[in-house]
Amino acid sequence: MSGGHSAEHHDPAVAFEAAKLGVWTFLATEVLLFGALFTAYTVFRLKFPELFHAEHEKLNRVLGAVNTVVLITSSLTVALGIDAVKRGKARLLQGYFGATILLAGVFLCVKYVEYSEKFHHGLFPGTNIFFSLYYMMTGIHGIHVVAGMGVLGYILVLARRGRFSEAYYTPVEMSGLYWHFVDLVWIYLFPLLYLAG
Amino acid sequence: MAHGSRGGTAVYLAVFSALLALTGVTVLVSYIDMGLMNVVVALLIASGKAALVALFFMHLKGESRLVWGFALVPLLFLALIILGTLVDTQLR
Numbered sequence: 001m002s003g004g005h006s007a008e009h010h011d012p013a014v015a016f017e018a019a020k021l022g023v024w025t026f027l028a029t030e031v032l033l034f035g036a037l038f039t040a041y042t043v044f045r046l047k048f049p050e051l052f053h054a055e056h057e058k059l060n061r062v063l064g065a066v067n068t069v070v071l072i073t074s075s076l077t078v079a080l081g082i083d084a085v086k087r088g089k090a091r092l093l094q095g096y097f098g099a100t101i102l103l104a105g106v107f108l109c110v111k112y113v114e115y116s117e118k119f120h121h122g123l124f125p126g127t128n129i130f131f132s133l134y135y136m137m138t139g140i141h142g143i144h145v146v147a148g149m150g151v152l153g154y155i156l157v158l159a160r161r162g163r164f165s166e167a168y169y170t171p172v173e174m175s176g177l178y179w180h181f182v183d184l185v186w187i188y189l190f191p192l193l194y195l196a197g
Numbered sequence: 198m199a200h201g202s203r204g205g206t207a208v209y210l211a212v213f214s215a216l217l218a219l220t221g222v223t224v225l226v227s228y229i230d231m232g233l234m235n236v237v238v239a240l241l242i243a244s245g246k247a248a249l250v251a252l253f254f255m256h257l258k259g260e261s262r263l264v265w266g267f268a269l270v271p272l273l274f275l276a277l278i279i280l281g282t283l284v285d286t287q288l289r
Contacts (some may be wrong), residue, residue: 021267028271035275042279043286065224069217076213079254083205173256182256187246191239195227 016170023177030144034185037137043190044129055130056193058123060114064194067110068186074103075183078152078176088166090159097156101178104149134193141189144182151175183192212253219246 045052081096118124118131125135155175158164164172223242227235258270274279 017261020264024267026266028267031271031275032278035278038275039279039282043282046287061224061227065220068220072213072216073222075250076209079209080206083209086205123206163245177255180250183254184247184250187250188240188243191223191227191243192236196224196236196239 003141012168012170016173019170019174020177023174027177027181030181030185034137034140037133037140038188038192041133041137044133048129051128052130055128056120056196059134059194060117061194063114064190065111067107068190070103070107071183071186072108074100074107075180077103078179082169082172082176085159085164085169085172087167090162090164091093093164093172094156094159097152097159099148104145104152107145108142111138126145137189137193141182141185144185148179148182151178208253212249215249216246219249 077096077100081093082102084090084092084096115135123131125132152175155172158171219242223239226238226242229235231238234280257265260268
């Protein structure tokens with residue numbers, strides 16, 4: 001109580017814990033953002049089961065699976081990058097985060113191919129409720145992938161400037177939490193949209 | 198601040214392999230028509246994958262109860278939102 005302004009933030013371990021709770025709180029709002037879409041999906045799926053079944057077969061299961069593998073791999077490279085910096089291998093961190101950003105780019109390219117193919121076949125966001133949800137859910141997820149590339153790119157720039165070491169890697173760990181969350185959302189989007197319509 | 202362990206890489210690779218295997222299983226199972234069970238199985242596998250990512254990649258495994266609370270309470274709210282909405286739309 002007495003005289004402890006923000007003295008606790010000078011303790012790196014406490015600052016690390018505080019940052020972590022901050023990111024988890026942000027992720028809570030993200031759960032609710034995507035949660036609203038998952039709720040809409042559930043409601044309309046129960047209302048129009050035949051439509052969902054017929055329409056989901058128009059999605060490319062193989063491309064969806066490829067993108068799932070791409071995102072899982074990108075989560076692995078983030079985890080290995082954080083593990084590297086914890087062990088004092090800051091250069092290795094740069095390699096792993098560079099690879100992650102590259103994989104995120106691959107994910108977006110595959111998504112572009114999928115969207116183009118759907119547009120070519122006349123399947124637009126306004127075509128029916130299944131495709132409205134498909135474009136809305138994968139689109140908002142895609143925006144998160146782009147944002148993640150920005151965050152990871154910023155961390156990569158800081159890492160190149162030698163800002164991180166085994167003694168200080170708080171922003172690296174925080175960017176990782178966000179990226180894994182983006183992967184988590186796709187882990188649910190893939191089966192719900194591509195596999196079990 | 199837990200320090201990275203030498204075994205860390207091996208654990209991450211094992212989790213990665215499990216995630217790939219589960220992705221393969223969920224794709225294969227989707228070709229078998231089981232009616233409503235398709236969604237149930239797909240969601241169970243997805244939740245298994247989500248648990249692996251959260252526990253190991255997001256380091257939830259070694260976290261304090263406080264962080265666990267921050268991670269799990271939003272899921273409770275999500276369940277309430279979905280159930281509350283369904284009570285309305287299904288029983289109207």
